[in-house]
Amino acid sequence: xxxxxxxxxxxxxxxxxxxxxxxxxxxxxxxxxxxxxxxxxxxxxxxxxxxxxxxxxxxxxxxxxxxxxxxxxxxxxxxxxxxxxxxxxxxxxxxxxxxxxxxxxxxxxxxxxx
Amino acid sequence: xxxxxxxxxxxxxxxxxxxxxxxxxxxxxxxxxxxxxxxxxxxxxxxxxxxxxxxxxxxxxxxxxxxxxxxxxxxxxxxxxxxxxxxxxxxxxxxxxxxxxxxxxxxxxxxxx
Numbered sequence: 001x002x003x004x005x006x007x008x009x010x011x012x013x014x015x016x017x018x019x020x021x022x023x024x025x026x027x028x029x030x031x032x033x034x035x036x037x038x039x040x041x042x043x044x045x046x047x048x049x050x051x052x053x054x055x056x057x058x059x060x061x062x063x064x065x066x067x068x069x070x071x072x073x074x075x076x077x078x079x080x081x082x083x084x085x086x087x088x089x090x091x092x093x094x095x096x097x098x099x100x101x102x103x104x105x106x107x108x109x110x111x112x113x114x
Numbered sequence: 115x116x117x118x119x120x121x122x123x124x125x126x127x128x129x130x131x132x133x134x135x136x137x138x139x140x141x142x143x144x145x146x147x148x149x150x151x152x153x154x155x156x157x158x159x160x161x162x163x164x165x166x167x168x169x170x171x172x173x174x175x176x177x178x179x180x181x182x183x184x185x186x187x188x189x190x191x192x193x194x195x196x197x198x199x200x201x202x203x204x205x206x207x208x209x210x211x212x213x214x215x216x217x218x219x220x221x222x223x224x225x226x227x
Binding site: 002004031033041042043044045048055056058090092094099100101102103104105106107108 | 146148156157158159160163202206208213214215216217218219220
């Protein structure tokens, strides 16, 4: 158990809908990262937050957005969902002062868009 | 050309074999090189990392980085069935507070008892 929690575990929804994925980092970790994992693209970095502020952006679609709250939990919002958004979404957190090298991943949320 | 290339396998070996997993990359700015292990239906977990070139050993695992060839390797000695998992290489540059990791697609390893 990495100490990172994600809810829900599974999500099934229809095209065009909007969903919110939730992540709680390990106690004391200020950085939160979101990743998308699919069979064809592998594990892709989406976005990083540090203590409530956006720090880095990767291949995140405009239909996706994220935020980190004062209690450090984070939410990833996915809207206007398409079939191709079906994937595993991971959240990770890292210890401050480790340059983001040691990232601890949550168990993931499996999103299925039908 | 993708920034990080990794042979997806699958790789199947008998218990006790030496396993070699590899990645190549194109971005010469990468300075940190990591290996993550991912069991089925779980999140990735960090195995080990190296900074710049050189070797690093941790128990049965050895990571090697050759920056001149843009090639990294992970060796597993005396492989065990519990090593059966997908192994992902990951890299990042050394710049600032951008902690973006770039991952390979992963190699699926099965160690047969």
